Amino acid sequence: MSKPWSLLLSVVSLAAAPTAALASEAVALNPGNTAWVLTSTALVLFMTVPGLALFYGGLVRTKNVLSLLMQCFAITALVSILWLVYGYSLAFGPDVGGVIGSLDRVFLSGMGLDTLRGDIPETVFSTYQLTFAIIAPALIVGAFAERMKFSAMLLFSGLWFTAVYAPVAHWVWGGGWLGRLGLLDFAGGTVVHVTAGVAALVSALVLGSRRGFPEVAMAPHNMTLTVAGAGMLWVGWYGFNAGSALAANGSAGMALLATHISAAAGALTWMMVEWRRYGKPSVLGVVTGMVAGLGTITPASGFVGPGGALVIGIVAGLVCFTATLRVKRVFKIDDSLDVFPVHGVGGMLGTLAAGVFASKGLGVFSGNGFAPGITTLGRQIGVQALGVAATVVYTAVVTLVLLKIVDAVVGLRASEEQEIQGLDIALHEERGYDF
Secondary structure, eight states: OOHHHHHHHHHHHHHHHHHHHHHHHSOOOOHHHHHHHHHHHHHHHHIIIIIIHHHHHHHSOGGGHHHHHHHHHHHHHHHHHHIIIIIHHHHHSSEETTTEEOSTTGGGTTOOTTOEETTEEHHHHHHHHHHHHHHHHHHHTTTSTTTBOHHHHHHHHHHHIIIIIHHHHHHHHSSOHHHHHTOOOSSOIIIIIIHHHHHHHHHHHHHOOOTTTTTSOOOOSOHHHHHHHHHHHHHHHHHHHGGGGSSSSHHHHHHHHHHHHHHHHHHHHHHHHHHHHHSSOOHHHHHHHHHHHHHHHGGGTTTOOHHHHHHHHHHHHHHHHHHHHIIIIISOOOOTTOHIIIIIHHHHHHHHHHHHHTOSOSGGGOOSOOOTTOOSHHHHHHHHHHHHHHHHHHHHHHHHHHHHHHHHHTOSBOOHHHHHHOHHHHHHSOOSOOO
């Protein structure tokens, strides 16, 4: 071959080499991972409707059961539309200063059939993250159950999703400052549970107690509904935690195992403590302990082993049980369905515990290691504590401001007559039961 032709072929080969390398490195869609995240999306939505709706619905009095179901369904619809319009963009759009996503992805701009996020379709990733955005404000309604106006609830939920949930989700998962620092929050200890729990506490304080609290007994009207809802939450939480691996792999499997162990440990611990204190174990206690175990393991689920999950579940049962007594009996705060002591306290506890049990030096209680760039237990715990503190302060301040705005616009609380009559009839002209 002549020298000119050899030179030409060499140039063509060199030009093609980078292209071939890029092609070999291009991420292809993974059908297995896609199928698992699709399944997890359905499981997490199942947690809110019907899971949380039934769990909460059974815990209130008969005259308010439909109002709780209505609130969970309405929040699901509202947040879904807001997520489409701007929520996904704020949470996962291009980073702006480490605090919020830009508006480049409004109306899910640029998302098509072949658009990938990692090795799964971005449509699947976005919808999966939407289910987290739905359940966070839905958790809060348990704090002001039986006394907030429906219009106020709807306006507050939309504003809270925009001003609290989306920014914090970006801080942790969307490329924001907490994620860059190395915060370990696998499935939403800060993003979902701390934000919802703190907002619940602030809401209960601003609205005040239900009429008659704490002198009048306000026992759950239908524990069968509550147990059914609790079972749905337990199953759905597999998608919540194991799905957060965004892959059908060992991380998802370990997260699923840790989730189950913590839930079981939380349920048994709460039951045993209550049994010793009051002489009888209650159904309400065992299901609440299960939820405490689930909420507390959430941030740690992808970073700890089964031994660590067992300890976290036991501690969750003890600490959240004590927090529930303190909030209602000592401080006389009417957090109607114990959102702050179970989810808020559990989320804080689990986020801190993730920094401990992620360590590889704890023998049978070891986890999967610290965040990249973090080499010591003290450093990781410091980042975890900073994440909790920042989330608590930001959520408390913004929630208070939003409640004041909503009160000025539509009024927060149902009238005394409506509260006595029950919100089902007063606000929706329907009954939960008509025998």
